[in-house]
Amino acid sequence: MTHIPESAKVGKNVVIEEGVQIGERVTIGHNTVILKGTRIENEVSINSNCVLGIQPSGNKKMRNSFASNDQLILKKNTKIGNLVSIYAGTKIAENVFVGDHASIRENVMIGEGSVVGRAAIVELNSTIGKSCTIQTLAYVTGNTVIEDNVFLGPCVSMSNDKYMGAKDYELKGPIIKKGAKIGNNASLLPGVIIGAYSIVGAGAVVTKNVKNSEVVAGVPIKKIR
Amino acid sequence: MTHIPESAKVGKNVVIEEGVQIGERVTIGHNTVILKGTRIENEVSINSNCVLGIQPSGNKKMRNSFASNDQLILKKNTKIGNLVSIYAGTKIAENVFVGDHASIRENVMIGEGSVVGRAAIVELNSTIGKSCTIQTLAYVTGNTVIEDNVFLGPCVSMSNDKYMGAKDYELKGPIIKKGAKIGNNASLLPGVIIGAYSIVGAGAVVTKNVKNSEVVAGVPIKKIR
Amino acid sequence: MTHIPESAKVGKNVVIEEGVQIGERVTIGHNTVILKGTRIENEVSINSNCVLGIQPSGNKKMRNSFASNDQLILKKNTKIGNLVSIYAGTKIAENVFVGDHASIRENVMIGEGSVVGRAAIVELNSTIGKSCTIQTLAYVTGNTVIEDNVFLGPCVSMSNDKYMGAKDYELKGPIIKKGAKIGNNASLLPGVIIGAYSIVGAGAVVTKNVKNSEVVAGVPIKKIR
Structure with missing residues (x-):
């Protein structure tokens, strides 16, 4: 009882x-x-x-x-x-x-x-650090690491399966380092590393790693600063 | 009672x-x-x-x-x-x-x-006018103004905080004028003004204002008509 | 009873x-x-x-x-x-x-x-075939056809109304052929046909048909392979 x-x-x-x-x-x-x-x-x-x-x-289609x-x-x-x-x-x-x-x-x-x-x-x-803001409708995929003080804007999307179910693959979510800020509706690909204090623009598609303190935007992302 | x-x-x-x-x-x-x-x-x-x-x-991280x-x-x-x-x-x-x-x-x-x-x-x-259609999974951020007869497509995303929580900033949602139509999964940045009877393409990233009756698309948006 | x-x-x-x-x-x-x-x-x-x-x-604004x-x-x-x-x-x-x-x-x-x-x-x-994976927060619009073994990534968005409510129009969702894979947060426009075993990149905007086994990405989509 x-x-x-x-x-x-x-x-x-x-x-x-x-x-x-x-x-x-x-x-x-x-x-x-x-x-x-x-x-x-x-x-x-x-x-x-x-x-x-x-x-x-789950059913037979689902891992994990x-x-x-x-x-x-x-x-x-x-x-x-x-x-x-x-x-x-x-x-x-x-x-x-x-x-x-x-x-x-x-x-x-x-x-x-x-x-x-x-x-x-x-x-x-997935792990989310201290004092993070995960905004409305944001999607944190499985096996993601989010450090402290990260800001995920509304509707941010992620994936963790490079082969979209086609092959056996160790699922890897993004790694988002401390203080990074991700704009609304950005898309993060499996396993990308988003550097500390970096900024990702709204609607960006993050196909590769982002260095610490970099500012990136676009589809695919380009460095702005 | x-x-x-x-x-x-x-x-x-x-x-x-x-x-x-x-x-x-x-x-x-x-x-x-x-x-x-x-x-x-x-x-x-x-x-x-x-x-x-x-x-x-709310908790201490949250304004409003x-x-x-x-x-x-x-x-x-x-x-x-x-x-x-x-x-x-x-x-x-x-x-x-x-x-x-x-x-x-x-x-x-x-x-x-x-x-x-x-x-x-x-x-x-936020304020939504008369006879508007806010489609499935669309996200209307705080402090947004939507006039009459606006169409927001499915999964439209918005934000209202230019600094993503980093600075004190007056939150400004988009202003969407009467009869505007926003395609599915478009991203609107803080404070943008979308003109009356304008059309924003699917997946567009609206980084600046859109004039009345303009047609825009792309990342970032360009004028099409 | x-x-x-x-x-x-x-x-x-x-x-x-x-x-x-x-x-x-x-x-x-x-x-x-x-x-x-x-x-x-x-x-x-x-x-x-x-x-x-x-x-x-529904109310008067809504068809169907x-x-x-x-x-x-x-x-x-x-x-x-x-x-x-x-x-x-x-x-x-x-x-x-x-x-x-x-x-x-x-x-x-x-x-x-x-x-x-x-x-x-x-x-x-809408119709979804056998052994499909429709991932988290994906949006399947009305009048969509999804064949067997399709993978829709997280946050995929679709629409079925070319005129966004402005005209009388037969609503047409996408047609997604068998084995196609759509990356996370991609946007599909009304009536597009996504070929069998094709791959659509994350964040892509699919404005036209994709051939069987093609790989496409970008805004709007371009052929990669």
Whole structure:
């Protein structure tokens, strides 16, 4: 049985499965589902109609589908919007904000104070540093590394599979170094390295690495500064 | 206590908080959440698993997060899809259609007869005119002005922050004049003015203003006609 | 009244309307809504907070809005994620996987073993073949034909209306032949034909047809191989 502290504020029609741990002064909105094994620390707030602690699934076309025995952990004072889905085996640090309709897969780490925007998606095995901004509808593919203080503009797109499913290939997401800024609707190709404090223009297609502090734009990218 | 007229048709597991106003012949689907202060006028229909009347929230990384005391108002005969989120302090006029999975933030105005497509997102402080079509997955950034009869194609992207969070800057969304048409997956930069009856091609990156009735395309945009 | 077999596993707060048919060993997550007329075959699993069997709706701005009397059919062993919406009049074959937050409209056919990714959208009257991968956030417009073994990368965008609502025009989505691969965030224009086993680069804007086995990229596309 799950123990719900008296200081928690729980909405109507909330489903909390067995083995969920709930801290003090937690808020849970209406119609939200918390699946077994989820750990919710003090002062976390979760809004309505979310599904948290999802176990990975898939069909025969899909790689990387495995059962995760790990917990979803939401650290102190993190805020989760409405209609959000988050998987088991993921750790979200203190003071993170996850916008409505966002989705975060299994085995993801999100650093302290970062923002995962509205309808943004973070795929499995990716790491996001501290104080990052992942804007609305941005897409972080699987096996991506995002260091601290990175800004991903709205609708940024990534991929991690050079052969688009045609060959066996180790999936490689982009590596985005600290302080880099990516403009809205830019496309990042598998495994590109975006240097520290670099700037990628809106709508750019990043086909090769970007050096530290470079400014690039265009399709494919060219150096501007 | 909320008064629910006998003419209303309310689904199962619906949560209606106190102080919600509900007109005649309103339909509300199953598992939908209507938060306090929402005003729903006659003949409005809302489908299942929505969350309406959300209060703004955020963390320290985020600007523009403030408490709104205003109501969400849905005017007569407006239709809301499934799994939709809409914030408090927003006014949606008569005969609007909001598609499934769409999200509309606080302090937004949407004019009569407009369509906000499936999974489209409208950020805070933006205005959309009458008879506009905001297609599927289009992204309307904060502080955007869209006049009447505008067509935003699917997956159109915008931004409103020239410095991507690096400096203090007054956020400026695009200004899209009446009758303009923006092709799918075009990217609009902060503060650009798109002239009346102009046409922007699919995949274009709009880095500067577009004159009335001009036709532009490319990355960055060039004049075609 | 709907008969729920003893072998079915049904979560809490699930709403199952009348006339729903449920096979053996079906799993339905918490807070999911199954609307009337839906047929769920053996071993299908559906996760939490979904809405399935939705009737089409719209306002005066929208074409193609009609009442559908057909069923939503989910064939054997298909898996549906969380927070998914699917319409009536659509048939999803055996062993399909539909990711969280995906939305599939009315009168769609999805072939055996295909994947519809997280937050991907498939509009009305479209057909997807067998063993296709429709990646995360990809957008399949209405009246699109996708043959077998096609790969649509993340955030691929399409449109089907050359005049963007300005004229009466028969809506034509792209036709994507078998084995074609489309890179992430590419934009496809109305009615383009993408040849069999062709490859379209990430961020490309496809303004004209692509021949069988061609490799194209750029804005607008040029032939690379």
